[in-house]
Amino acid sequence: MSETIGVAVVGAGGWGKNHVRNFASQRGASLRWVCDRSEAALAPVTRAWPDVKTTTSIDDVLADEGVRAIVIATDAPTHHDLAKKALERGRDVLVEKPLTLGASTSAELCDLAERGQRILMVGHLLLYHPAVERLKQIVDSGELGEVLYVTSQRTNLGVVRRDENAWWSLAPHDLSVAAYLLGAEPESVSASGGVFLQKERGIEDVVFATVRYRGGKLAHVHVSWLDPHKTRRLTVVGTKKMAVFDDASPDMKLTLFDKGVEPPPAALTYEQGVRIRTGDIVVPALKMAEPLGRETEAFLEAVRTRVPPLASGRSGHAVVRVLEAGQRSLAEAGRRVDIGL
Numbered sequence: 415m416s417e418t419i420g421v422a423v424v425g426a427g428g429w430g431k432n433h434v435r436n437f438a439s440q441r442g443a444s445l446r447w448v449c450d451r452s453e454a455a456l457a458p459v460t461r462a463w464p465d466v467k468t469t470t471s472i473d474d475v476l477a478d479e480g481v482r483a484i485v486i487a488t489d490a491p492t493h494h495d496l497a498k499k500a501l502e503r504g505r506d507v508l509v510e511k512p513l514t515l516g517a518s519t520s521a522e523l524c525d526l527a528e529r530g531q532r533i534l535m536v537g538h539l540l541l542y543h544p545a546v547e548r549l550k551q552i553v554d555s556g557e558l559g560e561v562l563y564v565t566s567q568r569t570n571l572g573v574v575r576r577d578e579n580a581w582w583s584l585a586p587h588d589l590s591v592a593a594y595l596l597g598a599e600p601e602s603v604s605a606s607g608g609v610f611l612q613k614e615r616g617i618e619d620v621v622f623a624t625v626r627y628r629g630g631k632l633a634h635v636h637v638s639w640l641d642p643h644k645t646r647r648l649t650v651v652g653t654k655k656m657a658v659f660d661d662a663s664p665d666m667k668l669t670l671f672d673k674g675v676e677p678p679p680a681a682l683t684y685e686q687g688v689r690i691r692t693g694d695i696v697v698p699a700l701k702m703a704e705p706l707g708r709e710t711e712a713f714l715e716a717v718r719t720r721v722p723p724l725a726s727g728r729s730g731h732a733v734v735r736v737l738e739a740g741q742r743s744l745a746e747a748g749r750r751v752d753i754g755l
């Protein structure tokens with residue numbers, strides 16, 4: 415029987431309350447504290463789980479030696495300070511995406527975790543989605559051929575944020591999946607966006623970004639919280655087949671298209687010999703499980719085994735580097751910005 419891990423969740427707002435629910439019912443974990451600077455966010459926690467202690471200060475959490483692992487699900491601008499504090503006090507930490515709001519601070523957290531031999535995980539939820547896991551197996555098996563590019567749309571009406579734009583809020587999901595599937599280093603990003611709702615704060619509501627990876631692969635990311643459609647779609651185009659991950663679909667989360675374009679034999683011109691191929695469309699059966707539940711298990715497993723999880727701090731840092739370069743590109747009217755080393 416493995417040990418029970420004492421856990422605290424910091425931030426019990428719209429998303430944090432899902433972590434609270436998960437850890438409160440997770441085998442192998444004991445939720446000891448929920449911390450939120452707003453008493454109003456804590457009240458429902460006390461009603462549902464009277465045995466879980468609540469506080470408005472992370473210092474109470476850090477003073478409890480029974481807490482080994484801390485989940486930070488607060489607003490993005492607070493991630494760095496809270497995670498740093500927790501790591502410095504020897505805790506393993508899961509930080510919601512984006513890991514931080516800058517590459518230097520996300521690198522600092524990774525260094526701190528590595529020096530202190532702490533687990534640092536980032537909430538790149540989709541890496542724990544059964545459809546993404548299956549898609550990765552399909553990509554790695556070579557069934558799609560060489561993956562050429564990925565294109566994604568993540569749109570909805572709301573949630574409109576005040577402290578971060580649609581790029582920082584929504585794109586971490588797509589960028590983490592693109593990096594996972596392409597398996598290549600991002601080299602540059604070019605992003606254009608529109609500021610419509612909060613002109614005084616200059617916050618982009620919609621962003622169209624193109625990320626270029628080593629070896630010529632591409633990802634195009636369209637994110638918006640000002641759109642009539644709730645879209646959660648990622649398309650992978652390979653030389654042999656194509657695949658679509660549609661998280662908004664109830665029963666066709668993953669679809670494989672036996673479609674492609676075959677170049678002409680050497681003796682023929684392109685017009686004479688090019689062949690468009692359209693074959694079967696297959697919807698693989700998936701064993702569905704809540705991605706957040708799987709993320710929770712992965713965090714506890716990493717805490718137990720001391721092996722960094724798939725959504726490691728370093729993968730969070732890699733995404734922040736793309737986000738930061740994209741932000742510079744946004745500010746410079748879509749100029750192609752190198753991501754650097």
Ligand SMILES: NC(=O)c1ccc[n+]([C@@H]2O[C@H](COP(=O)([O-])OP(=O)(O)OC[C@H]3O[C@@H](n4cnc5c(N)ncnc54)[C@H](O)[C@@H]3O)[C@@H](O)[C@H]2O)c1
Nearest residue numbers: 425427428429430450451452455487488489490510511539
């Ligand atoms: N993985 C996902 O799919 C997903 C989905 C939604 C949100 N998120 C992420 O989760 C985080 C929180 O988002 P949200 O929608 O819950 O925001 P929210 O504004 O609803 O909640 C944030 C909560 O954090 C609390 N808080 C802020 N600073 C604090 C501090 N210093 N100490 C204690 N509590 C503090 C606030 O009082 C609030 O209750 C963000 O990083 C967001 O990007 C992730």
